[in-house]
Amino acid sequence: MEKLKKLMNSYVPEFAYEPGASDPGSVLTDLCAEMIGTCEERYSRVLSKHRIQYLNLFDPLIQEPVSASRGYVQFQPVKGYEGMVPIPAGTSVIASHPDAGELLFETEHGITAVDTVPELMVVTDRSQDRIVRKQYEPGEPLSFTAFGVEGENLTEHKLYLCFDNLLEELTGLDLYVYPQASAEQQQEELLHSLAGSDMCWSVLEADGKETVVPSVAEEQGAIHLSLPDYVPQKAVVRQKEGYYLILTCLGELPEWYVKEVSVSMKRTHLIPSELYLNGTSESAGMVYPFGKPMGLYNEMTLDDREVLSRRGAKISLSFHLGYQIREERAEVPEMDLEYKAIMKKPRKPLSIRAVEVCADDVCWEYLSWTGWKRLFQEEHLRSMFNGSTEGDVTLQFICPQDMADYEENAGGRIRVRLLQAENIYQMPAIYRCPVLTGINFSYSYEEQKQMPSFIMAKNNFDEKEMTGIWKPFYQTENSRRTMYLGFAGSMAGMPLSLYFDIENYSDRPADYQVEYLSPRGFQPVRITDQTGGFCGSGTILFMVPQDAVQKNLYGYEGYFLRFVNYNRENPEYVLPQVKGIYPNMARVVNVNTVTEEFYLDDMDNALQIQLSQQNLLKVRVEVQEETHQGLQWIEWKQGRHSYEGGRTYQIDMEAGLLSFRKHAFAEYHLPEDGPQIRVSHSNYNGSAANVPADSITTPGTAIRYLSAVTNPFPTYGGYDGYTEQTTGQLVAGLLRTRGRAVTESDLMDLISQESYGIRKVRYCNHTDAYGNTDVDQVTIAVLVEEYEKGAHVFSQVKKKIKDRLLSDGIFQPAGRTLNLIQPHFVRLNVRVWLEKDSMEQAYDMQQQALELIRRFIDPMEGGMSGQGWQIGELPSPLQLTAFLRTGMDGVSISRMLVTAWENGQERPVDSEFYEKHKNPFRMAVNGEHMVYIEVREC
DSSP states (O other): OHHHHHHHHHHOTTOOOOTTOSSHHHHHHHHHHHHHHHHHHHHHHHHHHHHHHHHHTTGGGOOOOOBOOEEEEEEEEOTTOOSOEEEOTTOEEEEEETTTEEEEEEESSOEEEOSOOEEEEEEEETTTTEEEEEEOOTTSOOOEETTOOOSOOOOOEEEEEEESSTTTTOSSEEEEEEEEESSGGGHHHHHHHHTSTTEEEEEEOTTSOEEEOOEEEEETTEEEEEESSOOOOOEEETTEEEEEEEEEEOSSOOOOOEEEEEEEEEEEEEOOSEEEETTEEOOSSEEOTTTTTTOTTOEEEEEOTTGGGOTTOEEEEEEEEEEEEEEEOOOOOOOOOOGGGTTSOOOOOOOOOOEEEOOOEEEEEEEETTEEEEOOOOGGGGGIIIIIOOEEEEEEEEOOTTBOOOOTTSOOSEEEEEEEOTTTTOSSEEEEEEEEEEEEEEEEOSSSOBOOSEEEEEETTEEEEOOSSBOSOOOOSOSSOEEEEEESSOOOEEEEEEEEEEEOTTOOOOOEEEEEEETTEEEEOEEEESSTTTTSSEEEEEEEOTTOOOEEETTEEEEEEEEEEOOSOOOGGGSOEEEEEEESEEEEESOEEEEEEEOOSOSSSOEEEEOSOOSEEEEEEEEEEEETTEEEEEEEEEOSSTTOOSSEEEEETTTTEEEEOTTTTTTSOOOSSSOOEEEEEEEOOGGGGOOOTTOEEEESSOOTTEEEEEOSSOOBOOBOOOOHHHHHHHHHHHHHHTTOOOSHHHHHHHHHHHOTTEEEEEEEEEEOTTSOEEEEEEEEEEEETTGGGOHHHHHHHHHHHHHHHHHHTSSTTTTOEEEEEOOEEEEEEEEEEEEESSSTTHHHHHHHHHHHHHHHHOTTTOSSSSSOOOTTOOOOHHHHHHHHHHHSTTOEEEEEEEEEEETTEEEEOSHHHHHHOOOTTEEEEEOOOEEEEEEOOO
């Protein structure tokens, strides 16, 4: 009508046309317009009808990918519940949808839910002597390489030598270690090894740290360790307190065995730190031990914190012994003269002979834990100060094991006391007073070497006390590369379900065996692996027996599962990446299974039964028949044609209409009393059931000790069937390729026949999964429509697509390996600064710019044309700048910064970035974008 009106006004300006007017010209115009419109509509319907009929001719060749939505649901038991919560197959859970209402999902397999999660991941490699550990806190992001040994190496091989008092009160470390090999021919090798660069000697501190001994040398059959000006501290290892020497093996583990280790040390000419005379502190220069003059029971006490703490050591006390004579006379009173005696002869004065006083008996004692005890047993030492001994004197003794501990200003722990001196109280007297000069201590363990009170070897978290003949350094790891999972609580149950969120670009499965820790060590576990050997995301079901035990391994106390890798080679670049581990996960599908029974009134005529559900996924039809074994339910099969004989039926899956031909039951004996027909059917909700994460939150049935259910990932794969457009594209591909894939377009058509929602395909011959040249490999990257929901979406269709490609046979004659992967997604972050004259409508401009950036980077609908990006093609900042200027009139871009997240780091996207990243399977996806508005200065 609009076209006619415009045409009429152009050629007949004087003609006034009004739609719907009674004027003959207007009526005729309306009639013609209506007739032309009706004809156009009829012709368009005819073309569409014939096109649809043409496409229907290919129904036998096309299998419509009607599919129910799938996903994974996590069942969480009540916190702290130590039992197992059984979740049988067919357990229903419900998601709410704003349009479709309640969506029902059912579990495809049964699991046992337990309140425990893996908290520790450890990978070991015995051949490389490596242990890599990753602690995992639930709720935090997780990313590690399965069976990968890149990272901090936690292997350690240490030998602990504990001494109760050997290093006590030292002011410098200077000792000799005497190792003895089990075989004489290994003795020299043992000494060379202990003093070599592959060994490190250290002293354990109280805080657990180690002080390395810098000076280590082989001297006269011993290892000399020297660390001047160092004060050792007591430490505790396995509740054993003492002083610890540590030997650490840094290189290749030696093969020698040790029978014995002893230690000696010595120091000379140590001046006593404390000297007391009758309790008064004096210097050690010149000492009168019993006073001047001597007094009975006078005493001299000595102490030295370092020397007298050497229990079991040979101690020498040296000094120069001399004497000083001191004469003591009695006072004689003056007598008054008597006059009568003057004339007498004078009397001789009274003369008294002086006596000699010597230290006849002295006692050497030491302070023990229970009091003072005799130090020397030799009797001649009791009279050594009576003048019989003079000059340089050295007294030697073994420091008693019950020597009291040092106490500051306590009065000393070695004393010599005067017990007897003849004539000591007579006058006059001549005292022979002993004088000591040059007092000093020396000690050594040469004659009585000290044995460690405790020897422990620690090899990779395995602590073992060494006795008899022992090998200090040994391997504790499994002979093959092994990955351990540690659980805080018991994971025993049948089956235990763990979901692994995995990316495996190499497409190489891992050949592994799972074992659990039992009282008999690690024992094999039967599993059901839905990851394809860690090739993609999925669950692994573990049949863990009830005798799982707890143990401390790798510094973690818990229950353990371990995966033993049987691959001959494990290059880091082909190993799978684990993005998360989720316990108690079960795969669910959007189905609602209903069983109905029907009664037959007429068994001769054709029969149609309307089922209670439409959009059916699967149907099982059974008819009750009388057999020689009694009444039995016999399953019937779906027939291709309505006239097909035998036990067949026809079904309209979309309408839910079940049909039987005329006289279908005539040949069989059906009971008169029903029901005679039983139908189990499942339906689905199509794409409406592709719900986001955390949408499935309601259990369909009550389960005891179950606190919550949720889906950590979105559900996916719910399709409503082919549209006319997708069917036309598929038929065109079939006619062009005849089921053979040669070009990328052929591969796209071939893959689309197996799975709905394929958007991009990249084919690279002679290329491995990482873009490197390899003549024996072919790699195909496939972008699925729901790629943003995670790698598990691609994992579910990967095997199906790969089997279809291998059945085509184009890769087999050449013997090449087919790798089927997702694109290597690169997350781009864009920051752009826009200039504006004022802040008016700045928010609208900001949102418009953000929308344009997201649309441009989108891998399926981005780019300048809106057709998306090809796999291997990365957008550049210059292209994005041009796109923004085209989409926003009058916009002024002052600057732009584009970065990419790679290996946990943010890198600028510049010319150098593109030079280093020529991977043909890279594909950009949207990251975090920021748009800043700057107001121009007037």
